[in-house]
Amino acid sequence: MYLSFLVNKRLQLNLxxxxxxxSVVLLVLACGLTIWFWVPRYDQRLQLYDADRLxxxxxxxxxxxxxxxxxxxxxxxxxxxxxxxxxxTGERFGSCSVVKGIYMKPRLAQRDRENxxxxxxxxxxxVGVLVIFVSLIAVVVTYNTICGERESGTLSLILSNPxxxxxxxxxxxxxxxxxxxxxxxxxxxxxxxxxxxxxxxYSVEETIRLALIFFFVLAFIxxxxxxxxxxxCSTRSSATALVLLLxxxxxxxxxxxxxxxxxxxxxxxxxxxVSLEPADVxxxxxxxxxxxxxxxxxxxxxxxxxxxxxEQVLNENLRQAARFRQMQVFSPALSFQGxxxxxxxxxxxxxxxxxxxxxxxxxxxxxWQHQKLQRYPDREYGFRAGQGPLDLEGLPVxxxxxxxxxxxxxxxxxxxxxxxxxxLLFFLLALVGMRNFDPRMG
Amino acid sequence: MIWIVARKVWLTSITDLWFVVGSVxxxxxxxxxxxxxxxxxxxxxxxYGKMQALSEKQADLDSVTIVRRPEPLAxxxxxxxxxxxxxxVLPDFTDFPTEDVGSRSxxxxxxxxxxxxxxxxxxxxxxxxxxxxxxxxxxxxxxLPLLLSTGLSRAALVIGSYVGIMLALIYVxxxxxxxxxxxxxxxxxxxxxxxxxxxxALSMLFLSVVAWLALWTSTLSHHAQVSLLxxxxxxxxxxxxxxxxxxxxxxxxxxxxxxxxxxxxLSSAEKAFSAxxxxxxxLLLPILIGPGRNWSEAEKQRYLQQAQxxxxxxxxxxxxxxxxxxxxxxxxxxxxxxxxxxxxxxLMRLSPAGCYWQAMEGIAGTGYWxxxxxxxxxxxxxxxYSEFARKWRAALRSHARISGAAVxxxxxxxxxxxxxxxxxxxxxxxxxxxxxxxVSARSDWNGLFLNLSLLxxxNALFFALALAGSLRYDPR
Numbered sequence: 001m002y003l004s005f006l007v008n009k010r011l012q013l014n015l016x017x018x019x020x021x022x023s024v025v026l027l028v029l030a031c032g033l034t035i036w037f038w039v040p041r042y043d044q045r046l047q048l049y050d051a052d053r054l055x056x057x058x059x060x061x062x063x064x065x066x067x068x069x070x071x072x073x074x075x076x077x078x079x080x081x082x083x084x085x086x087x088x089t090g091e092r093f094g095s096c097s098v099v100k101g102i103y104m105k106p107r108l109a110q111r112d113r114e115n116x117x118x119x120x121x122x123x124x125x126x127v128g129v130l131v132i133f134v135s136l137i138a139v140v141v142t143y144n145t146i147c148g149e150r151e152s153g154t155l156s157l158i159l160s161n162p163x164x165x166x167x168x169x170x171x172x173x174x175x176x177x178x179x180x181x182x183x184x185x186x187x188x189x190x191x192x193x194x195x196x197x198x199x200x201x202y203s204v205e206e207t208i209r210l211a212l213i214f215f216f217v218l219a220f221i222x223x224x225x226x227x228x229x230x231x232x233c234s235t236r237s238s239a240t241a242l243v244l245l246l247x248x249x250x251x252x253x254x255x256x257x258x259x260x261x262x263x264x265x266x267x268x269x270x271x272x273x274v275s276l277e278p279a280d281v282x283x284x285x286x287x288x289x290x291x292x293x294x295x296x297x298x299x300x301x302x303x304x305x306x307x308x309x310x311e312q313v314l315n316e317n318l319r320q321a322a323r324f325r326q327m328q329v330f331s332p333a334l335s336f337q338g339x340x341x342x343x344x345x346x347x348x349x350x351x352x353x354x355x356x357x358x359x360x361x362x363x364x365x366x367x368w369q370h371q372k373l374q375r376y377p378d379r380e381y382g383f384r385a386g387q388g389p390l391d392l393e394g395l396p397v398x399x400x401x402x403x404x405x406x407x408x409x410x411x412x413x414x415x416x417x418x419x420x421x422x423x424l425l426f427f428l429l430a431l432v433g434m435r436n437f438d439p440r441m442g
Numbered sequence: 443m444i445w446i447v448a449r450k451v452w453l454t455s456i457t458d459l460w461f462v463v464g465s466v467x468x469x470x471x472x473x474x475x476x477x478x479x480x481x482x483x484x485x486x487x488x489x490y491g492k493m494q495a496l497s498e499k500q501a502d503l504d505s506v507t508i509v510r511r512p513e514p515l516a517x518x519x520x521x522x523x524x525x526x527x528x529x530x531v532l533p534d535f536t537d538f539p540t541e542d543v544g545s546r547s548x549x550x551x552x553x554x555x556x557x558x559x560x561x562x563x564x565x566x567x568x569x570x571x572x573x574x575x576x577x578x579x580x581x582x583x584x585x586l587p588l589l590l591s592t593g594l595s596r597a598a599l600v601i602g603s604y605v606g607i608m609l610a611l612i613y614v615x616x617x618x619x620x621x622x623x624x625x626x627x628x629x630x631x632x633x634x635x636x637x638x639x640x641x642x643a644l645s646m647l648f649l650s651v652v653a654w655l656a657l658w659t660s661t662l663s664h665h666a667q668v669s670l671l672x673x674x675x676x677x678x679x680x681x682x683x684x685x686x687x688x689x690x691x692x693x694x695x696x697x698x699x700x701x702x703x704x705x706x707x708l709s710s711a712e713k714a715f716s717a718x719x720x721x722x723x724x725l726l727l728p729i730l731i732g733p734g735r736n737w738s739e740a741e742k743q744r745y746l747q748q749a750q751x752x753x754x755x756x757x758x759x760x761x762x763x764x765x766x767x768x769x770x771x772x773x774x775x776x777x778x779x780x781x782x783x784x785x786x787x788x789l790m791r792l793s794p795a796g797c798y799w800q801a802m803e804g805i806a807g808t809g810y811w812x813x814x815x816x817x818x819x820x821x822x823x824x825x826x827y828s829e830f831a832r833k834w835r836a837a838l839r840s841h842a843r844i845s846g847a848a849v850x851x852x853x854x855x856x857x858x859x860x861x862x863x864x865x866x867x868x869x870x871x872x873x874x875x876x877x878x879x880x881v882s883a884r885s886d887w888n889g890l891f892l893n894l895s896l897l898x899x900x901n902a903l904f905f906a907l908a909l910a911g912s913l914r915y916d917p918r
Contacts, residue, residue: 019671030683037690044700051702112701116524116538117783117810123690132682140671239667243460243571246674247467250567254682255471258559259478261552266481324549 002163006171007178010145014179019140024183027133031187032194034126038084039198041112045079045091048111052076052096060397065390066383068372072100075361077354077400080345081200084191085213086337087125088346089321093314097358101365105311106358126191127340130217131333134180135224135253139245141179142228144238145172146437151238165434169229173427176225177218188214205405209343216343219419220336226426233433253333260327260334268323270316321348329418336419342412345402349411353403364396443594447602448609455572455610464568465614472560472618476625479517479556483626486512493528501874503831503838503864506531508823508877510816514628518641519802520554521809529820531877533828535769536820538776557622558802561645562681562795565618566652569611570677573656574670576603577912581664586915596912600657600905607653608646615645640890641805647897648798652677654904661911681795688789688796696785698778707771715764719757721847721858725749730851742854750856757846757859783810791893794900801893811889819879826875834869841867 014020056074058064065071077095094108124132146168149155158168188210195202202210228245235241325348328334341347372391373380379390403411455461490512497507509528516522530537553559577599580586589599619642630638659673660666699707728734729742737745787810790796803809835842843865846858 019675023675026683033687033690037693044702047700047702051705115698115779115782116526117779117813118524118689118786123693124686136678144667239575239670240460242667242670246670247464247567250563251467254563255555255559257552258555259474261549262478262482262555265549266478266485269485320549 002161003167003171003174006158006163006168007175010172010175011178014141014175015182017141020137020179023133023137023140027129027137027183028187028190030129030133031126031191034124034129035084035191035194037123038087038125039195039200042079042081042084042200043198045095045112049076049078049095052111056098060392060395062389062392065392066379066387068369068376068380068390069103071365071369071390071392071395072098073361073365073395073397074098075354075358075398075400080350080402081195081202081206082209082213082344083125083346084195084200085125085210086127086340086344086346088341088344089348089351090346093318093321093351095354099358099362099365101362101369106362108314108358127213127337127344131220131337132253134217134221135249135333137180138176138221138224139228139242139249141176142172142225143232143242143245145176145229146233146434147235147241148232148238165437166431169233169427169430169434172229173222173225173430176228177222180218180221184214184217208405209345209408213340213343216336216339216416216419219423220332223332223419223422223426226423226430230426230430230433233430233437252331256331257334260330261324264320264324264327268316268320270313270320318348318352325414328415329421332419332422335415335422338415339412339419342408342415345408347408347411349408350403353407354400357398357400361396361398368394368396443592443598444602444605447589447594447599448605451572451576451603451606452609455606456613461568461572461610464564464571468560468564468568468614469618469621471564472557472622473625475555475557475560476517476622479626483512483514483516486516489527497528498871501871503835503867503869504532506827506874506877508820510812511879513807513812514630515634515637515641515806516808517557517622517626517628518638518806519558519799519808520556520806521799521803522554522812525810525813529817531820531824531827533824533831534765535772536817536824537772538817557619557641557645558799560618561648562798565611565615565645565649566677566681567674568614569607569649569652570656570673571670572607572610573603573653574660574673575666576607576657577660578663578669579660579666581915582666596915597909600661600908600912603657603660604650604653604905604908607656608650611649611653612646615642615649619645637805641802644798644801644805644894644897647894647901648794651794651897651900651904654901654908655680658904658908658911661908661915680793684793685790685796685799688786688792691789692782692786696778696782698782699775704771704775708768711764711767711771714767715760715860718760718763719846719858719860721753721849721856723849723851725753725856726849726851726854729854746854746856753856754859758862761859761862780814791896794897797893797896797900801890801897804887804889804893816879820877823875823877830873830875835864838864838867838869843867 052074053076056072056076059072059074075097079095083090091110091112094110096111097106097108099106144151146155149158159165192202192210227248228241231241231244232238235244325338328338338347342349371394376391378384379387409416490509493507493509497509500507507528507530510526526539528539530539577586580589590596623638628634655676656669656673659676660669662672663669729737729745734742734745787796787800790800800809800811803811841864843863844857844859844861845863846860848855848857850856
């Protein structure tokens, strides 16, 4: 009986708070601006993807293939629709690959490149905007939940009723969550509508993933709300609680990711720049992932060495990204970001899933090449006039298969457990804080 | 009277537990950062050494790679995680590397942690807390009417509070800065030490803006927490929203060509080049089935030689035109990238944090400004390299690797030209011009003056707002 009353009371206090209204307006504007930026970017990537697929298909036209060393198969990963919400690794580790089997290691290429001058001020994605704004709004909403009630003299009135202390904590927590649901639902439906209007439709699985992203937003908000409630019942005044919360916000949201990134860079350095590129006109021709070949169609030795070096650097970067992912569990914000990326299929797990498909294609192509070269050894590097096109029967061609929802959730186990952990920890602390709270102290 | 208020605010601050806790946190952050920078610096110097050695080994008559030296003042402001560490100098063009996938770190997206970030985030927060409670705290405790009844003017109250806050801050800032320098222990010239002092002064100037901002929000409310919230939101707008928003907006206001457009231009140039460098069997027909079929062998060889020379001449001209076209496309693409960056930087100047960061980049010689200067220096070097390459290419022409399509029939062959490479050709390396970056070029004093003026302007603006806010207060 008291729970609903307390929830209702706090809900009304929150919703009629001008700071809350102002913050929500700012949040909605920020989200709108972010979507306005990312949708054209997604469109451009989709166009590039379509162009790549067409190019790779044309390269397999039997009428143009006369030597087995010319055969190359492409495996292209389409831009994720949900990358509007969480950019994640983006195109950074490659979304377009060319596989040549025994002639060269698979080569990955980026389809879309960011402006490298924008070092450190990349445009945020929707998840990034939500991390910053909702955590701040959670601070505004919860810093004076308990100590504010004491300062205004209403807490004694509440506790003079047989209200269990834990019920008070739960009521404040529920009220804060419900307060957030309204703008979140608005943002969710708004972004769905805008996407629909701009021609992006989501499948059932993608809609479920999107819903899960917003569920994880609530889990993230819940952690900050519980932190706010805990500090509110652990401090003497609401001003102190506010200062503490804001201090934690500055260190945890703004400084920790930077510090974590730096620590990871130091512990897993990448030998970038050591693989200096020879400036060669042919390289400018090889812009969509095709390796730089000499006109005879044979991969040069330096191309093979370069491909090996690139693979080494790529693996170092992947290790670095994996290490950063481990550091995510120490921050609810980074955990939520990791979850958002997992649901959007833009995280490291999704990329490794793509990478494994490339490897599988490479192995199949090698086996196929061995079979064909045993049968037609003279068609490897040359052909005679009058010889017809190559025998391409059994050529392995793959379509990219995205990770399933279960695979995404499996890859996101660590940040999910971390977020649950932070919620449980702060809930426990809030309960203990409330239990020890003396309403008489001022 | 100003001094009385200042002393009061100063004493209140330094005896406040939260100020002490906040100061300790700021100093610990500065120390941790300094330790990380020391390790990073060693890595940067090692990498630079390796790249320099590799660059010298790989230099040839086709291109030279020049490597950007790590900046000893990067601990002040890094801002170059995503920027290339080297440029490729060709005889006709200076290019940024076209990065292959995975060459750039995934963590480039994360902003760097440096002295400037510590100032904008934890130190600014500390100042915000001090400033927000300075006047609204007095209102809350109802001591402000008492203060004003002593004949204290509103201006004296505001200025006195400001002076008190800055006095409390300067000890902490100086301590953090000195510890930072002690741990980083950079080896600097006297000019560089001057820049360090200027950087410290700039940091004080930025924190002064935050102090005025906090005092202004303090005058807006009768409750310290509300003032703090408003102040924090304002600080959040200027240090987080405006820079990120600037980046988003600039992508719309100054878009770069899409990759599709860029590749389409390259393909178009490539097609035009291919069309001009085809080698057709028709060229051999005169000596195979045409009137030359009955010529003597010597005459046929003479014909072939003339046809080959003509082909070389035409194809080399086509290759030169193709390269010029590609350079033009590339130049246009790069200029659009820089235009977008300039737009971002201009928009960022709407925020004091943006002005401060850019000023620090200029002082530290890092970031976008440094990259541009490096590029300009590379262009100057290219003139010397170009002259050297042309001279030795002419001398070693016979050693060049010419590749292109060919046609042959029997013993008669004609070779086209799609590329001419001097890679692997021996030349006197000791005569190759050496690239040297001028140290004096590594400070952006012009940019500093602009950003300094803007920071002073922000100081004046928030001072005026704080004064106006204090005048609104009615003690009744």
